[in-house]
Amino acid sequence: MTCPEAAPTAREPKAQARPDSVVRLGGSLLQHGPANSRVYLMKLDEADLPEIIERMDGLAREHGYTKLFARVPGRAEPLFASRGFDCEARVPGLFRGRDAGCFMSRYLSRERAVPRDPDLLEDVRRIAREKARAAAAAPDAPDAGRAPGAADVVRLGPDHAPDMARLYGEVFASYPFPINDPAYLRRAMDADVAFYGIERRGRLASAASAEIDRAWACAEMTDFATRPGCRGKGAAGRLLARMEAAMRRRGIRTAYTIARAEHPGINAVFARAGYRHAGTLPNNTQIGGRLESMNVWYKPISG
Numbered sequence: 001m002t003c004p005e006a007a008p009t010a011r012e013p014k015a016q017a018r019p020d021s022v023v024r025l026g027g028s029l030l031q032h033g034p035a036n037s038r039v040y041l042m043k044l045d046e047a048d049l050p051e052i053i054e055r056m057d058g059l060a061r062e063h064g065y066t067k068l069f070a071r072v073p074g075r076a077e078p079l080f081a082s083r084g085f086d087c088e089a090r091v092p093g094l095f096r097g098r099d100a101g102c103f104m105s106r107y108l109s110r111e112r113a114v115p116r117d118p119d120l121l122e123d124v125r126r127i128a129r130e131k132a133r134a135a136a137a138a139p140d141a142p143d144a145g146r147a148p149g150a151a152d153v154v155r156l157g158p159d160h161a162p163d164m165a166r167l168y169g170e171v172f173a174s175y176p177f178p179i180n181d182p183a184y185l186r187r188a189m190d191a192d193v194a195f196y197g198i199e200r201r202g203r204l205a206s207a208a209s210a211e212i213d214r215a216w217a218c219a220e221m222t223d224f225a226t227r228p229g230c231r232g233k234g235a236a237g238r239l240l241a242r243m244e245a246a247m248r249r250r251g252i253r254t255a256y257t258i259a260r261a262e263h264p265g266i267n268a269v270f271a272r273a274g275y276r277h278a279g280t281l282p283n284n285t286q287i288g289g290r291l292e293s294m295n296v297w298y299k300p301i302s303g
Contacts (some may be wrong), residue, residue, distance in 0.1 A: 161182035
């Protein structure tokens, strides 16, 4: 990984930091701000190349951020690599089921480029692999991750936004996006984010979302949250199964997630469901008031 000689140190974000801003530069969509201390190129308009890379760098240096992060099609990888980016996760078929997608990073801090506990990250991946093997060997076992009871999963709409915001606010002290704000959740629904949930006794117990990218024909499975008293009962697996089925009907070819790399449970959910590990993003995302490394998992779901 490439780091400059003179670089600021990585900054741990504050738990109540203001959510980062989402802005459009040219035809590209970026998120940046102090909460994640990064510039994230969320959607690249290739007409903006190569200038968008310089604009990302300028934003980072102006505000003292410590990471540049980009999701780009594989054909753009050589250009980003020539500007000091490394491909930390490569997903085959992420772009319309045909071409690879790359999650690329450049660090403005040596400290941020190094995961806090590499041994823990390897243990989490090992546990996920073991869970996947066990599921494959005994597909009818209760812990196999096949989520046969997905019938209790419902599509969430604007009227659910207050309950969703309360759930997310209880589960996460802070998050990369303001999902504890009902107005933000309603805007996300309008912007092609499909939310699903499970209710217990008239109360929302679990929720998750599929963030659809129609141009790429892919969807990010994200925003998983379950109330503490409802955990350990397969809710995440059922949500994932329902979302996959819904995305398949909508012509989505590849599903992926960016999962908290220090948490065995959510990584095991994806491994059991047949997702493959594409790579790890060191100190990528602030959740709960600190920067966390993230695992990228993916699965072809078309056909």
